[in-house]
Amino acid sequence: MKTAVRIREDLELKNPIITASGTAAYGEELSEFLDLSVLGGFVTKGLSIRPKRGNPTPRIAETPCGMINSIGLENVGIPVFLKEKLPYLNQFSTPVVVNFFGETEDDYVIAAEMLSIEGIAALEMNVSCPNIKRGGIEFGKDPESLHTLVKKVREVTKKPLIVKLPPLVTDIVVIARAAVSAGADVLTCCNTFPAMVIDENLRRPLLGNVTGGLSGPAIKPVVLKLVRDVSQSVHVPIIASGGASTYRDVIQFLLAGATAVEIGSESLRNPLCFLEIIKGIEEYMERFRMHSVSEITGTLEIV
Amino acid sequence: MKTAVRIREDLELKNPIITASGTAAYGEELSEFLDLSVLGGFVTKGLSIRPKRGNPTPRIAETPCGMINSIGLENVGIPVFLKEKLPYLNQFSTPVVVNFFGETEDDYVIAAEMLSIEGIAALEMNVSCPNIKRGGIEFGKDPESLHTLVKKVREVTKKPLIVKLPPLVTDIVVIARAAVSAGADVLTCCNTFPAMVIDENLRRPLLGNVTGGLSGPAIKPVVLKLVRDVSQSVHVPIIASGGASTYRDVIQFLLAGATAVEIGSESLRNPLCFLEIIKGIEEYMERFRMHSVSEITGTLEIV
């Protein structure tokens, strides 16, 4: 039985289970619970060329079967990451994927250049940041902005380039195609849904930043459909992200067309879930006498 | 204390609580649990000019804190509704809002004409149907299609015209403005989110129709933000729809800018919720010594 999956010819993961950006920091804390080497991949917190302080608190709100975060992309900045955090992560046999973002196209390009070094297995672009030039709409929500941005980044890096799509768009297929035609090797589907919570007694938003991103099981059924839509219209591997909490969810994402799955919110409430999920996948494969995860990916039967 | 709200100068609801389309049928069954006269408004199942059989079963899937339905707009058709169902609903003192849809612009126009009669207080247009002329994209997802459609319907009816927006769009404000500029009196925000569930053992979609619409508490935080975005950019009353299950949710929607709130999925699991919610609103208003619901609507404080 082979749980390994390949997301580009030069990048194999030992299994399809990956941490989600922003929910495993830079690895130190999570490794108090488990050996990071068991993971298929490790995605870092989102990084920018300069450190970022993030949003005012409260930054976390609980919602029905989910949560909203408005961390505001707080991070130590790429230079500190490379010096202090990456060596730690490189102790493990797990490929390190660096999630990054910028405020301008140049930021993205510079970040990608800084990150195209040994010890980093792939780059995941968070394109859910406002493009100030184009009236503040997110890079990822406008196919043209996205195409230009991805193309520029593609020119400066040979690393596997993963583009993480925003979910709340009219037609995600258009966005997915823009990213792929600009050179994305892989797509992550998707980031969080813009959302908010109100304290009806204080008559104020609960989050310091008013709004944030919804994640967790609540969004899974929507993301499952988005993953299927994207996987049926582009020919690059898809990483599913959004609400996976058990091995059953992971299998569902694989059936819908994903090659790997990120686990985010669930690991905040249950850091051992990675082990449970990997075990669950192995048992599922045994139960159905499968030899490779590729026997699952995209094999959903529509009668 | 006045719980009444006004959604057009000629249409007052005795309180802001309305049934959601497709979750209270044509009233007969719900009235076995409560006197429909207590409701602010009653929205019917979506109706079309001809009867519709809907989708194959299973049509219902449970999801984390929510559900997916793929009823497929099954309905008795407008003529049968007018003859057999409307008289029943008109026994109650509650305004009857008829939700309707069509497959072509003409269908919508004819339906609106047929429904512009006494005993019907307002029309709610479901625009989440594919526009075959424009490549199958939903009327409601394309601002131009929507504008044309609403304009045509507006020309044939003087009834309060409510347009129900789809939630999964890149910029709901553009859609909202298209509807309002074409003559919509009120917007319902929003319909269900496209979603799916897979049975990982059968490796098949759980729903007979493969995909359906997600509703219930799971989506509330996303809809709350959409309601706020829409209410801040157009000057017509908003009806919130999406995940309200307690009086607290309703107050949150009102604070975010809604004038009334539809209760759908929650009433399927708890048909008495309408009474509990109306009581909760009254107690909330007493607690904060409010005299009118207008003291809540849109009064969210952002510090």
Added chain:
Amino acid sequence: MKDITTRIIKNDKVAEKTYLMTLEGDLTETKPGQFLMVQVQRSHEPFLRRPLAILSCRDRMIEIFFTVRGEGTALLAEKRTGELVSFIGPLGNGFSDPAPGEHLLYIAGGAGLPPVLSMAEHLGRGMFIFGAKTEAEIPLHNRLQNLEGIQTLFCTEDGSLGTKALATEILSRVIKSLPTSTRIYACGPREMLRQTWNIAAHAEIPCEVSLEERMACGFGVCSGCVVETQQGNLRVCREGPVFDAQDILWGSR
């Protein structure tokens, strides 16, 4: 139709993954084949209520009887004496009464037992065929064995209890010996019901089947639970769950 919150008197495991729960309470005028929509937890998870047949309702006690299939029934299985449960019901139409002198045959497969058993206990005469995969899945063996006025035939796919056969195979064998004025009451997997109908139709014997479908409301408002019939789509929760087998478009799914 009511929304009732009541106390659990007991919740006993009676077979592999199978529980008999007794609740406090009265339901005026229930019919065998009717069901309840049972709320699994007070919170929003699981979101929907579960449809479960009323096994019996007398002496201020309501019995329900369920097999653990997924999350909801697993949570119900964990509930203990004294805990509260709420339900809406009685719902649905229930089996119809036989004509005087009609012979009666009950046939149930696996988890389809409760409505049929309920009818058998109500009428107190006739023949009962109950089939399951294996002995471990046969609950209430004593209660079934000792049904007053009723002859019970057990069968299992592996022969671990009773005849090694499918319930419908037993039906095929016995049907020839039944008088034409017989009525069949059936519940079980769809394929079993379809075959039961086939056999009954051949013998020109009327047959009532209790169907299962995924439900959201259970009281008729959502149109989630329809079945295709000669009369068009009908709601399993409202016009059903019991249908005349000949009205169902069996081929359609």
Added chain:
Amino acid sequence: MKDITTRIIKNDKVAEKTYLMTLEGDLTETKPGQFLMVQVQRSHEPFLRRPLAILSCRDRMIEIFFTVRGEGTALLAEKRTGELVSFIGPLGNGFSDPAPGEHLLYIAGGAGLPPVLSMAEHLGRGMFIFGAKTEAEIPLHNRLQNLEGIQTLFCTEDGSLGTKALATEILSRVIKSLPTSTRIYACGPREMLRQTWNIAAHAEIPCEVSLEERMACGFGVCSGCVVETQQGNLRVCREGPVFDAQDILWGSR
């Protein structure tokens, strides 16, 4: 740091909306001020764990102590002896040990009692000021009254128990009589902590405060729980919850 599932020994109501829960289990080397992330239910609802201070941990028993504020704590309040609870912990830094000979003052407001009480029981000397709105909200009165080696001062806003005053008003009064080599341990509403720091700073007395912030993980990965300090953003769950009061940027929120 561990993820542990254990059994409830007891769960007693000890004041209005306030519960003392005793769990089976050992935690090697916990410090007063550390906390657990307690899972409220096995299902996904409520989704997040709840941060609760470790009140005590000895003889294979762990005490936690909580006030019902919302849904999660309400569900915890309903749990009974024998039920299982799981938690991650011990988490956070905890209060620091005093220097030998340092005088000690503990100050707690309302639901901020547990970490401070834990420290007082651990050190067994000093003065304890505990303030609440009203008598009904003062739990563990006997335990507080009889703290070995410790003098306890109660105060309530309505005067129903002890002095009618805020805890910080009592602090202002007693602080003059304290030797300069005193250390303050504090927990309570932010405004109370800010004033405690103000008073302490004036008297040049070191003061440690245990802070609350909304948490998702509780073990440092999500950056949800930061507080602005002289050293930049620090995580309440990891670098805290106990901070030197003078490091906190009190004005920032």
